[in-house]
Amino acid sequence: MQNTVTQLVKIPSDFRRKLDNLLVESRAVVSVMLSERNKTSSKYYPSIPCVVAKSLISKYQHNPKCESVKHLVLPICGDKGRQIKLVDGGFRIPSIFGKAVIQTGWYHPVEGHIRQAELLQRDGAWFAAVSYNTIGAEEIQALDCVGIDRNSVGNVAVMSDPKTGYVEHLGFNPARTKDVWRGRRKNLQKARKNRLLFRIRRKQERRTKLENHIVSKRIVDYAVSHCRAVAIESLKNVVTKGSKIRKFSQTSQWSFAQLESFIRYKAALHGVPVVSVPPEYTSQICSRCGSIQKPDGKVYHCGVCGHIDHRDANAGFNIAERGNEILSGGKLRDSVSLQRGLLVAPSLGHDYAKA
Numbered sequence: 001m002q003n004t005v006t007q008l009v010k011i012p013s014d015f016r017r018k019l020d021n022l023l024v025e026s027r028a029v030v031s032v033m034l035s036e037r038n039k040t041s042s043k044y045y046p047s048i049p050c051v052v053a054k055s056l057i058s059k060y061q062h063n064p065k066c067e068s069v070k071h072l073v074l075p076i077c078g079d080k081g082r083q084i085k086l087v088d089g090g091f092r093i094p095s096i097f098g099k100a101v102i103q104t105g106w107y108h109p110v111e112g113h114i115r116q117a118e119l120l121q122r123d124g125a126w127f128a129a130v131s132y133n134t135i136g137a138e139e140i141q142a143l144d145c146v147g148i149d150r151n152s153v154g155n156v157a158v159m160s161d162p163k164t165g166y167v168e169h170l171g172f173n174p175a176r177t178k179d180v181w182r183g184r185r186k187n188l189q190k191a192r193k194n195r196l197l198f199r200i201r202r203k204q205e206r207r208t209k210l211e212n213h214i215v216s217k218r219i220v221d222y223a224v225s226h227c228r229a230v231a232i233e234s235l236k237n238v239v240t241k242g243s244k245i246r247k248f249s250q251t252s253q254w255s256f257a258q259l260e261s262f263i264r265y266k267a268a269l270h271g272v273p274v275v276s277v278p279p280e281y282t283s284q285i286c287s288r289c290g291s292i293q294k295p296d297g298k299v300y301h302c303g304v305c306g307h308i309d310h311r312d313a314n315a316g317f318n319i320a321e322r323g324n325e326i327l328s329g330g331k332l333r334d335s336v337s338l339q340r341g342l343l344v345a346p347s348l349g350h351d352y353a354k355a
Contacts, residue, residue: 002111002133003268009104011119011126015097019119019126022048022096023072026056030069033061049095051076051083074119081113084130091130093117108134108269137271142229145275145327147320148219148263149282149312150233150256154298156215157259159222160316162287162324167313168222170215177207208255216262223272230267231323232260233279277322287317 011019029045033056039045040061042053055075060066076093078084085092090103091114111133118129149158156171181204188197223230235256267274284292286302287309293302295311302308309317 003136003265004115004131004133005108005265005269006129006131007104007107009102009128009130011102011128015100015102016126018096019074019121022052022074023121026052026074027069027072029053030056030060030072033057034067034069037061051079051095071120076117076119078114078116084114084117086110086114091117102128104130106132111135134269136268139271139273140224140227142223142227142273142327144228145231145320145323146219146223146226146228147316147318147323148230148232149315149319150235150259151312154312156211157219158310158312158316159219160313160320161222161226161228162317162320164226167310167316168218169312170218171211209258212255212259212262216259216266219263220266220270220272223267224270229273229275229323229327230263231275231277231319231326232263233282233319234276235260235279273327275323275326277319277326282315282318282322283311285314285318287314287321 025047029048032045033039040057042050042057045053045056048056052074055077059073059075060069076083076096083093083095085094087101090101092099092101113132115131115133117131120127120129144161144163147160147162149160151157151174153175154173155169156174159168159170160166181200184200185197188194188200219230222228264274266272281292283300284294286293286300286305286307288307289302289305291302291304293300293304295301295314298311300307300309300311300314
């Protein structure tokens with residue numbers, strides 16, 4: 001299966017003067033684009049290469065919300081290998097650098113052609129964010145799953161491995177971090193500091209993305225080193241009307257879907273299977289005996305067998321066991337067979353949808 005990855009490549013200083021000149025000319029062009037949005041053809045901007053002008057029109061001029069650009073990025077469309085040519089030892093962009101080759105080593109084998117590149121300047125140095133297709137690794141023969149419990153309170157995720165009993169709490173506290181950001185946004189809104197408000201929102205998005213990248217990488221690295229599949233809950237209906245966990249996801253506003261997408265594409269690159277399991281009762285079932293007990297905060301205490309565990313770790317073990325059942329070819333009924341086969345949950349409507 002093909003996957004699209006983006007690799008950051010540092011451009012040698014030999015290309016710096018040409019890129020600096022192109023950046024100056026492109027800034028003037030973008031200013032005209034944003035002030036005269038009816039000029040949507042590259043023929044109006046002969047001072048820069050046609051391929052750059054077309055990409056700037058698509059990126060900035062066609063965006064109605066874009067009024068000004070502080071950190072200009074020079075996008076280049078690959079055009080199926082016509083504008084960005086893949087060569088031995090790197091790639092070249094004929095419209096800008098002619099026959100000069102930008103040397104680089106690829107983290108993953110490039111499948112086909114380079115899709116696009118974005119040239120950007122940071123602290124005086126030039127980089128290229130290159131996107132290309134690659135073929136994922138051959139799927140590993142995993143016999144067991146590691147369970148991932150995504151949370152609104154406590155940690156971003158908790159990883160549990162029932163085969164070894166290993167538990168790892170990953171990431172910071174989403175709810176507490178969101179409270180800080182929410183408070184800062186509220187104060188900026190009262191003061192009508194819209195520019196600072198926009199900056200804090202962008203900072204929040206970057207921080208969330210970085211944390212999800214760190215957590216997903218750790219999960220996939222563990223699965224690769226221990227030959228495990230990854231079992232995650234299917235949270236598509238957590239925000240549906242009547243769901244009991246809707247208020248928790250809305251309070252946190254953490255990007256669960258983004259974390260799942262990061263896990264899936266990193267897992268595909270390393271051949272790690274990802275299994276989706278139903279989320280019902282994962283926090284209420286005892287991972288030892290299978291009985292249902294409501295947890296007290298973050299502490300899970302089973303009144304039947306006396307098992308005491310962290311609520312999220314217990315949920316992770318349950319998710320992993322459900323993943324093992326699916327991985328081995330077993331089918332989970334709509335009523336959801338509980339652990340050890342000791343109890344069967346009633347018919348699941350939204351009144352019971354509490355993970």
